[in-house]
Structure formats: structure tokens, C-alpha cells
Amino acid sequence: MTTPSTSRDRAADEPAVYDASSIEQKWQSRWQEEGTNSPDLEHGESPYYQLMMFPYPSAEGLHIGNLYAFTGNDIQGRFRRQQGHTVFEPIGFDAFGIHSENFALKVGVHPLELIPRNIANFRRQLSAAGLMVDWSRELSTTDPAYYKWTQWIFLKLYERGLAYKKGAAVNWCPSCKTVLANEQVIAGACERCGTPVEQRFLDQWFFRITDYAERLLKNLDWIDWSDSTKTAQRNWIGRSEGAEIVFGKRETGNGKGESGDPFPVSHLPFPAVPVFTTRPDTVFGATYLVLAPEHPLVEQLTTAEQRAEVDAYRERTARQDLVSRKITEKEKTGVFTGATATNPATGEQVPVWIADYVLMEYGTGAIMAVPGHDARDFEFATAFGLPIVRVVAADGESPEAPLGEAYTGGGRLVNSGEFSGMTVADGKRAITEWLARRGAADARINFRLHDWCISRQRYWGPPIPVIYCDACGTVPVPEQDLPVELPYLENFKPDDTGVSPLARDESWYRVLCPRCGGLGRRETDVSDTFLDSAWYFLRYPSVRRGDVPFDDTLTRRWLPVDWYIGGNEHAVLHLLYARFITMVLHDAGLLPFEEPFRKFRAHGMIIRDGAKMSKTKGNVVNPDVYIEQWGADTFRTYLMFLGPYEEGGDFRDSGISGVRRFLERLWRTALEATAGGEPDEAVMRKLHQTIRKVTEDTAALGYNTAIAAMMEYMNTLRAGERTAHRDEVEPLVQLVAPYAPHMAEELWERMHEGLSGVTRQRVLDSGWPVADSALAAEEMIEIAVQVNGKLRARLHLPAGSTQADAERAALADAQVAKFVTGTPKKVIYVPGRLVSIVV
């Protein structure tokens, strides 16, 4: 072995120029050659599944928001790996869906051609960013080997009675002749052509996610997720406790039926109308009823005189799109049906109206209107001259005090018979029980969560694996016949039939019934993209298995996901659906857990120069340009430095240079470091403080402050005329490795050049430095001295100083003495921090 040349000699020979581009290319190809990022999933110790939300591979390429998410995720993964975990950081592409399809239509290229092209571009960009991604287990939702199992999941739900078909309203653009998602309806018009949107009823497949509402809500209490995400899910699930109250049920009864049974038509005009309310305590103030215009009872209730008006109103509502119907600011409209119903509390007859502010899909599709204590009802009652009665009064308020607006606050019941005087809470309970005893009410819990409509009358998605047979009805495609492959359609544009373009390919949809062998017809709708993404994390570890969706052993070993990072824009839909599907598979005995993600954190949004990035503003950051100019290491580190990861940050070009300077200083300092002599004690103290801070902050996503701490340490290292000792620098290279992985590897290699044994070791597998609290401890501490709360002096005392020492030193200080006359009234001591003197 030759005499090891020190880095210093080397630095003297050739100038240590930091060439980011060549270093990054070198390490990216090494990682690929050495399989660095493909962990041994069967045997690797201490598995750690670090997951990021997979991207939709758009034609524009990687968005800065994606890269921000991925970098933060990658740093966490690398950090865990250095701490000794076997880290699995997979990637895939969410490439089905309307988004891709619309884009393909726009540019006139088939998605089958377009998507692989986009994915290739994404691969290039993601590699250039230096992500520790396991490319050997990449997946795409559009791959038949993947969506075979998406279809299989549909079958599992179908088997369990959780998939069903029913008619449902959709937005329909009569000009584009297609179904629109709610997001595609802008102010009641089609976002593309501006034509007013109508409602249509189509048969659609639904998943019974509402069966899981209670559980989806309950588990939120214990899963370790961002609070903002949990709150969003809670609101979305929208649990409401209340009662279903029946209006119009005859007290004496006719000997048949429990509460809620609609009376036969012959009983006109008193059919029973069940309503849902969260305020059963206000039933004495219910002065009229309102039904959704499409409520089935409207037909029976409407009197001959009102028929024309009611029909006209219903028709008008039906023409309206689903979005603008739900606009709050809109003026209230409605029509009287001519019928009245009995208020079960007062026994009075109240008029029954229909109005579009009542929605058929929530509760019973009918409400008891309490204009005195509900803002919407108040508005309606005012518009149509309906009676307004006060049944709740705030403490000290007169029961007869007039209501200028709906009073929705608490207080005591008034004008409510024997219940007057009760609090709102007691009244709720008591009145519900009272009505229940008479068969006119039931306590009830309602959710605003609706069943998940998974049907899409589109082309670019996995065909729903169902066959319709005249003899057998709906027949699921047998498992062994999966996948039902999406056929190549030259023309995949949606048309005016309102059914999927797949319905044009007769050779595809004409099949034999798997049950009876007779003539059958495939379902021509495809499933929602959100179904593709509701289970992809289960597939990653088992992506090489063709025979099962997910391997048992691998799943037990790697799932649930240890840490999931993604945007809060998916707080409700994707994250809720993923939880739901996991629960269903758990209930089917296919998964040993019911929550898919142990830990979820939402990253923040990244804006630019104080404004949201958008193509129209022309302030979109193209990662390629920045990586080319500054290098991936600088770009990554800068992205993480601009603000707290969970809050996002403001991207400004001017800030990048500071990060680049920091890395260059590190580069020079490391290569100039000497192995001779001893490290400096004060520097080592700072080093151990830095290790502690970077470790804590990195683990808690405090990337910006972790970077600041490393910069601070770099300033310490470079203070004065000295050359750093390699023991002072090596741990810093390890700390910076998750942030600037290429440079760290290069430095690590150069610093160990000529040394045997460790030469082959990569910084990624070199471990994570451990802070030594003894070495980190300060010898001297600074104590602030306040007099009457104002800072008057700073004392430097030995670390072991007692309260008495500190007080003595404080009072002895000249500056302090100026403000302390006589004996202090009180002295407060905060150990190691301050002395507060009150005079």
C-alpha cells in the first residue's frame, strides 16, 4: 500500500473545482450500476417504507410541486437509511383518467402513445433530481398487469355487496355531448364551450363507502396524520346527530306501519313525511315543510290546483346543473304543493312546499323548516310570508322577543309546551324521546359522505369487469378472465349517447355470458382514476408478482406504509378512498391491517415571488432549467431551505446562490481538511450541537432549520485562519448527505481515497452521526438579567452556576445596579436562562 496522500496534498495539486453536473451524472450512473436504490425486500433489516404520492405524468413534465414533495420525501428516506433502515422508496405513474384523455384529444395523439412518452420524460427528470427511487419496481396504473388487480378489487367489493348500480344525476353538456365532472362546471356552464349544463340521469356503479363512514371517522382519532388532513376528512365525512321526525302520521293510526311508512295514496292529503333534523328541540317552531323537488312524495302530495306550478318548478330544477343548484348566495325559490302535514309536536297543520335548497341526496330529502332558528329557513319564510316562531331564547331574553334574523345560538326552549325552560341540549334529548314514544321520531345519525360513484363514461380507464346477460343479469367477470383489457380505439372521443366510447366497439363488448354461455354484453364504463390510486401502495413491494395483487409475506413485512408524504389537495378524496379500500380488503381477510398509512404528513405549497405559479402568469419554475444551472444538490437543498416543509415557501431565484455558496464552502473545506493534529474542542462542541439539531429537525420535517444549522456550523468551521480537521468535517458530510446526496458521496469517496476497507463504503451506508451530549455541553452560559421585565444585562457564568451565584452576579453588575434601588421585592430565576428582578 502506498502512503496515503492527504486530501490537503491533493487540494494543493489540483484546484478543488466543484463541478455539480459531472459529479451528479457520475453518481446517478453508479447508483444505477450498483443497484443502490433497490433494497432487498425479502431480507433487508428493519424495513422502512417511505412513500410519496405518485404523479400524474403530464405532458408538461415534472411540476415544481411534485419535486418539492419528492425531495422532502427523499430526504426522509435517505435519513432513515443512514440510520440503519432498509428503505423502500418506490415510484409509479397515475396515468389513467380524464386529464390524460382530454389532453390526448387536444393534441390529437392517442394516450397509448402519449403516456409512455410522458413517463419517459418523468423518469429522466426524477433521475436528474437524484431521488433514491427504486426504479426496478416502477409501476403504471395503465399497465394491464396493474389494472388487472384494480378490476380484481372491484370484484372483491362486488362479492361483498359493496358495489352496486343505481341511477344518479350527472352534469351533462348538451353541446360537447358528454358528462362533466363537477369541477368542469363553471358558473353553471361547461368550462370548455360555455353551454349551460343540464342534469341527466344515468345508471352508475357505486361503492358503499357510507357503510364505512363511522369507522373511517373513528380511526382518525388514533392515526398519526397531519391535523389539517384529519380535520378535512372529518368535515368531509360530516357526521351529524339528530332525529328523523315524521310529519303527518296520524296519531290514532290505521293499525299498520311503523313511523316513516308512507301512507297509501288513498290517504291523501296526509301521507307521512319523514324529515331529518339536527335540532329536534326546535320542532315546536317548525311552521312548514320543504321537500326536494325530485322527492318521490311530491307526486302524491300535490293538489290539483297546484299541479301546474309544481310541475313547472320541478322541470326547471331538473334542467339546472348540479353545481349552481348548490350556490348559497342564490335567492330562495320554491312552490307550495297545496298539501299540509301534521306537526307531531303541536298537532298543527303546516304547509308542504318544494324548493331546490333542499337536496334529495342528504337525509330524507325533506326538512322541517324552523325559520326562527335556521338562516336558510328564515330567508325562505321571509320571501314567501310563512310564519316565524321563536322557540329558543338566549338567557335573559324574552320568549316573545321578535326575531330579526334566525337565532342559532344556545339558550332555553320557549313556546314549546311542557319542554319550555329546558336547555337546548336537554330539549333535544327529551323531545326526541317524547316523540319516539309516540312513534313519530327516531334518533338518527346522518353523514354527508355519499357513496363513491366510480363509473366514468369515458375511454381512458380500466373497464369495469362486469358482463350483462339477458338470462343471468349482472355477472362479474371471473377472476381468471382478468384483465379485461382496454381495447385500442382509434376514435375515443365521447359522443352524444351518454355512454362510454367503448360502446362503439361491438367486437369488444359482445361476449358470451361466463355463467350460462349465452349472449352477453360487457359493461362499457370504465372506473374512476381514484380507484387506481386507492391501492397502488399495496402493489409496489409485489410489483414483480404476476399471480397475486400483493404477496402475503412482503405485505406483512412492508405494510402499512411507514411514512406517507403528499399534498393536502388529496386530503379527502384519495386519502379517504385508500383508507376505505384497505378496510374492505382487511375485512375480506386479505390484509392484516385496516389503516394503510402509519404516518401521513402534508407538505406545504410552493409559490413564486409571492404569487401562485401558473402558466398564464408565466412564473412557472421548470426544474430542468434550474438543475442544469445550479445542480440537483443545490436545487434540492434550496427547495428545502425556503420555508418550513409543511407550510411551503416562496421560491425566489435570488435565494439559490446562498445555498450554492454553502455547498461550495463545504466542498472546499472538506477537501482541504487535514488529518494531522487534533480537532478543536470548541468546534467539536458546535459539531455535536449541530448533529443533535440536524437529527431532530430532519426527523420532524424541519428541513429549513436543519439546513440553517449546518450553515451555522460551516461558519464556525471557517472562522479564523485555520484549516479544518477531518474529524470536524466528516460528520457534516454525513449530515448533508440526505440533502445533497451526490456531493456527499463524492466528498466521502475523495476523503477516503487511499484508505483501505472503508473505501468502498458509500456515505449513504456509512451511518448517521450520533450527538454526544457531553461533548455538546457548553462550559459557559449566558444569563439575561431583567429589571421589572426589561433586559438590562447579560452575564457570562460557568455552566454549573447555581441560582445564588446568578443572583449575586446579577446584583453586582453595574448596569443592573443602576436600576435596582433598595432591596428587590422579588427575584425570579429561570435556570440557565435569566434572572428577573422586581423592584
Added chain:
RNA sequence: GCCGGGAUGGCGAAAUCGGUAGACGCACGAGACUUAAAAUCUUGUGGGGGAAACCCCAUGCGGGUUCGAGUCCCGCUCCCGGCACCA
């Protein structure tokens, strides 16, 4: 309207079991090196007063609790994100 999150120097931001406000970085000023520029290095930088030592003011606005408040409480304003006639 409801639910989250936020407001701190010229700018991005630190600091929240209440305890030295502005770490780190950008930008800017001064200096060193250079024929010069760039790069690099040193140094200064919240506002006001003062020759200085120091003093006063300052974390969106108005109150409060406290020896002490960016942090806690009450009442507002504005910004961002989400949901939105859910009874």
C-alpha cells in the same frame, strides 16, 4: 357562511411547556485581493436618539393576564387554502 393555516426587518424566514425577538440565507453598504470586473474573503445592517456608554420604540390592530407576551385570554382586520343551501 363554515373549517383549517397565517400576518415578525428591504425580502425568504428563525424563536411558541411565556424567559435575551430577528438564528440562517438573500439583498444592500464598507473594506481586502485585482490593472479592472467577477469570484472569494473580512465586516456592518429592525427604527429612532446619542460622540460614546447607553436609552427609547418595535412581532397585523385594540384590550387583558403576568415580574416578563411574537407565544396565553377576549374582541377585531386582512391574506392563503379547503368545503360550501348537508337541515
